[in-house]
Amino acid sequence: MAMARAGGGGTCCSCLCAFLVCIGVAVLIYWATYQPHRIRAAVESAELSNLTVVVRNGTADGGGSGGVVYYRLAVNVTMYNPSGRAGPRMSTTVVAIDFDRSGGGGVAVAGDVAAELDKEIKGSGGGGEVGFEMVIDARVRYKLGFIPIRARPKVRCPVRIPVKAERRGGGGGGGGVTGFLRSGDRCTVKY
């Protein structure tokens, strides 16, 4: 009786095993097709300057509370291509990205965001830290055998830059908060 039950369980198990092997093979094929072509990205260095947060109190223009952030951010991102087939010329590229919002109207943000950022900058004691996420829309082209494939991976880099207030020189304006980061932190790349 026990034997019969065991036998029945055996066929069911082998059926399940075959199913799992099928799934496994499918996953392996998918991985072999896409994984070797995945680019990797890391933040090499980041420089934040002229960071100024203006928190408004909503009473002046009656438009509710809000804030304006002025900054200039320069980031060097290393793109690493692990597959020789995906772009045979170069395996590592440094991409320099420059966001300059230190002039003009700056960036308008919600009042609580401005207040929070202001708090982060001041930090506790000596200096603060500014954290944000940088999102890059990349475009990748590669060949799979003879088939050209285009992809638009989204690269997300979490960045935390320690900042310190700059000594204000004579002549008002300018200054703001600066920070420099040398990290090598990995970014996530999503296709």
Ligand SMILES: *[C@@H]1O[C@H](CO)[C@@H](O)[C@H](O)[C@H]1NC(C)=O
């Ligand atoms: C990015 O790299 C270039 C070239 O090496 C360098 O001149 C620049 O200072 C770097 N930028 C940052 C933010 O580190």
Ligand SMILES: *[C@@H]1O[C@H](CO)[C@@H](O)[C@H](O)[C@H]1NC(C)=O
């Ligand atoms: C707005 O003004 C009030 C009174 O001066 C002050 O207590 C409050 O902190 C201000 N809010 C912001 C976000 O600056």
Ligand SMILES: *[C@@H]1O[C@H](CO)[C@@H](O)[C@H](O)[C@H]1NC(C)=O
């Ligand atoms: C940015 O900061 C530098 C150095 O602190 C200063 O000389 C310059 O005037 C600032 N630029 C702006 C647009 O605020």
